[in-house]
Amino acid sequence: MAISGVLRPGYVQLRVLDMEAALVHYRDRIGLDVVQTDDEGLVYLKAYDEFDHHSIVLREAPEAGIDFMAFKVASEEALDEFARRLRGAGCTVEEIAPDDKRHLGRRIAFTAPTGHRFELFATIGRADLGPMVDNPELWHTEPRAMRVQRFDHCLLYGDDIDGAIDLFSKLLGFSLTERVVAPDGTVIAAFLSCGMKAHDIALVRHDEKGKLHHVSFLLESWNDVGHAADIMSRYNMSIDIGPTRHGITRGQTIYFFDPSGNRNEVFAGGYTFYPDHPVRTWSTDEVGKAIFYYERALNDRFMTVVT
Amino acid sequence: MVARYIIEIEDCGRRFPCPEDEGVLQAMERQGWQAIPVGCRNGGCGRCLIRVICGAFRTGLMSRRHVSEGQGAQGLALACRLYPQSDLTVRLATPHDRAATENENARGA
Ligand code: FES
Numbered sequence: 001m002a003i004s005g006v007l008r009p010g011y012v013q014l015r016v017l018d019m020e021a022a023l024v025h026y027r028d029r030i031g032l033d034v035v036q037t038d039d040e041g042l043v044y045l046k047a048y049d050e051f052d053h054h055s056i057v058l059r060e061a062p063e064a065g066i067d068f069m070a071f072k073v074a075s076e077e078a079l080d081e082f083a084r085r086l087r088g089a090g091c092t093v094e095e096i097a098p099d100d101k102r103h104l105g106r107r108i109a110f111t112a113p114t115g116h117r118f119e120l121f122a123t124i125g126r127a128d129l130g131p132m133v134d135n136p137e138l139w140h141t142e143p144r145a146m147r148v149q150r151f152d153h154c155l156l157y158g159d160d161i162d163g164a165i166d167l168f169s170k171l172l173g174f175s176l177t178e179r180v181v182a183p184d185g186t187v188i189a190a191f192l193s194c195g196m197k198a199h200d201i202a203l204v205r206h207d208e209k210g211k212l213h214h215v216s217f218l219l220e221s222w223n224d225v226g227h228a229a230d231i232m233s234r235y236n237m238s239i240d241i242g243p244t245r246h247g248i249t250r251g252q253t254i255y256f257f258d259p260s261g262n263r264n265e266v267f268a269g270g271y272t273f274y275p276d277h278p279v280r281t282w283s284t285d286e287v288g289k290a291i292f293y294y295e296r297a298l299n300d301r302f303m304t305v306v307t
Numbered sequence: 308m309v310a311r312y313i314i315e316i317e318d319c320g321r322r323f324p325c326p327e328d329e330g331v332l333q334a335m336e337r338q339g340w341q342a343i344p345v346g347c348r349n350g351g352c353g354r355c356l357i358r359v360i361c362g363a364f365r366t367g368l369m370s371r372r373h374v375s376e377g378q379g380a381q382g383l384a385l386a387c388r389l390y391p392q393s394d395l396t397v398r399l400a401t402p403h404d405r406a407a408t409e410n411e412n413a414r415g416a
Contacts (some may be wrong), residue, residue: 017350017368062371064351238348261351261370305346305354307370 003074005082005173006194009153009201010072010121011054012215014262015061019043021259022058029231030217030264031145032056035127038102046127047150047217048143053103053125055151056215064260064307066212069154069201070107070119071172071194079122083108085171098123112167114158115209146228146266148217153199155213157206157306164203165190174200177273178248178280180287188284191248198249198270211306214255214263221268222252228266229254241302245269247290248282255302262307312391316342317360317398325391330367331357332386343399348387355386358404362395375411383408 016022023043026032032045035054044054052072059067073079086093086108096107096119105123112118129140143149158164168174169192177198180189191199204213219225225243232239232254240263242254253267282290288297310327314334321342325334332355336345346354353373359382366379367388374383383404386397 017370063373064370065372240347257347257349257351259349260368261347261349263347301346301354305352307347307351 003195005078007072007074010070012069013057013067015065016058017260019060025258029145030148047148048139049131049149051130053127064262068117068119073120073122076122082120086110113160113163116156150218152216152218154215155202157204157211157213158209161203161205168192175275176279180282182284193273196273198273213306214265216265219266219268225252225254225268232256241299245293247293313394315396330387331389343386350385350388356400357386357397358382360396363392365390375408377411378408
């Protein structure tokens with residue numbers, strides 16, 4: 001399948017309580033590279049296997065959480081088309097001018113029914129040290145720390161996930177890959193893909209708007225999940241759960257917290273999704289296995305702790 | 308020598324020692340107790356909110372969403388960012404404690 005429209009998650013901006021502590025975490029433990037600090041003190045980072053200028057933006061603030069998540073779309077024309085569709089559906093769409101200093105082209109921004117802010121963009125600068133393209137080596141220099149390859153997806157908690165699922169599937173062309181459904185038919189959790197991954201964004205029903213459950217990074221292998229766990233224990237990092245595997249998406253995973261309490265995931269694996277695949281559905285009585293396939297039991301901290 | 312103080316959780320009577328440079332939540336968890344709910348352990352999620360009834364302490368950075376400046380001054384704290392400077396008596400936050408910070412945040416916003 002040719003991927004058109006929305007291509008993939010682009011970047012996410014997180015609020016951190018202490019920038020120095022956040023940099024030790026994201027740069028020295030997870031292994032991202034700092035590519036820029038702007039004049040407002042925001043720090044831009046990327047993983048070694050990403051072409052785009054940045055994928056993680058950190059902003060020091062008095063409370064933790066997510067400012068916004070951005071998706072890259074195929075072209076400027078696609079961006080105009082999405083703006084038209086969103087406005088047609090009654091969404092307020094903000095146009096943001098290109099920002100050369102931050103290596104960003106023009107963006108459109110909107111707030112989803114779950115209260116989360118999203119941006120769409122077609123143009124972003126290329127990283128100086130992106131993956132090689134001529135007789136490409138695996139990397140310029142061996143990846144550090146947890147060796148994450150790229151930013152992969154976010155799981156967000158919010159109230160009106162039905163509205164957000166509609167927006168992502170009907171207006172932005174995402175496919176619902178997997179869901180958790182209560183006996184009365186209420187969708188508790190939804191996993192949505194814009195390409196061939198098991199998910200690019202996931203949504204869980206929750207009382208409050210605009211919450212972050214986790215930001216996820218891709219690892220090459222199950223061995224690297226173990227290596228990440230070694231680093232977490234060596235540096236006494238706050239672990240949530242893992243290493244384990246999800247029933248949903250089948251990812252091999254470990255969850256942990258950044259020094260401001262924002263949850264991170266590093267994972268490997270997961271199935272390939274094609275748009276003709278049927279939606280996979282979990283009932284709430286099997287949700288333990290859906291979430292942690294090995295433990296087969298719900299973990300209250302994992303289910304309820306958000307920033 | 309790092310000083311160690313005794314933390315008493317009023318709700319259940321649990322007592323455990325905590326070094327002055329370790330978070331009360333981390334010390335509790337390391338010694339195998341579960342009296343205070345454990346979340347992110349890093350001052351972001353609000354799950355470990357407690358009220359200090361008596362004793363001297365200092366706090367690290369805490370997400371303002373869960374402890375406003377005013378509430379902090381009245382002894383509300385995140386146990387994961389609470390460092391004892393004397394023996395402490397604490398109790399778990401009540402829904403009323405949580406609502407107070409929410410109201411204060413709403414007023415400030
Ligand atoms: S455990 Fe999250 S704020 Fe203390």
